[in-house]
Amino acid sequence: MHSTERQVGALHIHSSYSHDAEWPLARCKEVFKREGYHFLAMTEHAEGLDRERATAWLEECDRLSDPEFLVMPGLEFSVGRNIHLLGFGVRKLLPGRTVEALIDQIHEAGGVAVWAHPLPAAMNLIYPAAEALDGMEIWNSRYHKGSRLPLRLLRALEKLRETRPAFHGFAGIDFHKGSQDRRLSVAVESPRAASALLEALRAGRFTIQQGPLSIPSTGALSLKEQIRWMLQTSFLKVESNAVSS
Numbered sequence: 001m002h003s004t005e006r007q008v009g010a011l012h013i014h015s016s017y018s019h020d021a022e023w024p025l026a027r028c029k030e031v032f033k034r035e036g037y038h039f040l041a042m043t044e045h046a047e048g049l050d051r052e053r054a055t056a057w058l059e060e061c062d063r064l065s066d067p068e069f070l071v072m073p074g075l076e077f078s079v080g081r082n083i084h085l086l087g088f089g090v091r092k093l094l095p096g097r098t099v100e101a102l103i104d105q106i107h108e109a110g111g112v113a114v115w116a117h118p119l120p121a122a123m124n125l126i127y128p129a130a131e132a133l134d135g136m137e138i139w140n141s142r143y144h145k146g147s148r149l150p151l152r153l154l155r156a157l158e159k160l161r162e163t164r165p166a167f168h169g170f171a172g173i174d175f176h177k178g179s180q181d182r183r184l185s186v187a188v189e190s191p192r193a194a195s196a197l198l199e200a201l202r203a204g205r206f207t208i209q210q211g212p213l214s215i216p217s218t219g220a221l222s223l224k225e226q227i228r229w230m231l232q233t234s235f236l237k238v239e240s241n242a243v244s245s
């Protein structure tokens, strides 16, 4: 039986099933588990997977999952040059080639549809898609390096939620390489099972965690908290520079 407890998860993880990522799936599990995580939301690049490879990947995700740690399958889909859509929980390749089709198919496959690392140039495309999306990344530590507060994304989230309260802010590590900072997590009160975790992510029942920072999925921070976040993230920058020098 799974009891409901606090699950710490790493979202947006690539293993060597993705063409540009370093670690085999088993190593991802081993290291993240050791660092205190309970689940991984995998997001392999769908473009590099054919049916055979996708089957092997899926079997390995399931084989590595046990009551103590969940390797949750999921995919990342590219649309055109600048748009990446995450399908947390998606267990099969999807035929869609447009944002609208892919969001529908992610949902039909039981997944959670999240716009990854929104670029400033793509923001005008998110607004029309937001009606169907479950959310977007407001913090991607590969793009934002844990150092620059993506305040523009908090503002955009606030605006999007005025008309779509079910649109949530997510955080992803976008993990590709062992040298990346892995201290960006989500905390979810849920049983450690994919269906329950996906339901919680879809409903925004999670908080983004980095060190002492806790950011609700609504992104609704008071001005004081925003300033604290800004100070904290510039502190992290100093800290990570110190570590690497």
Ligand SMILES: [Zn+2]
Pocket: 076, 084, 116, 117
């Ligand atoms: Zn991406």
Ligand SMILES: [Zn+2]
Pocket: 012, 014, 043, 076, 116, 174, 175
């Ligand atoms: Zn990615």
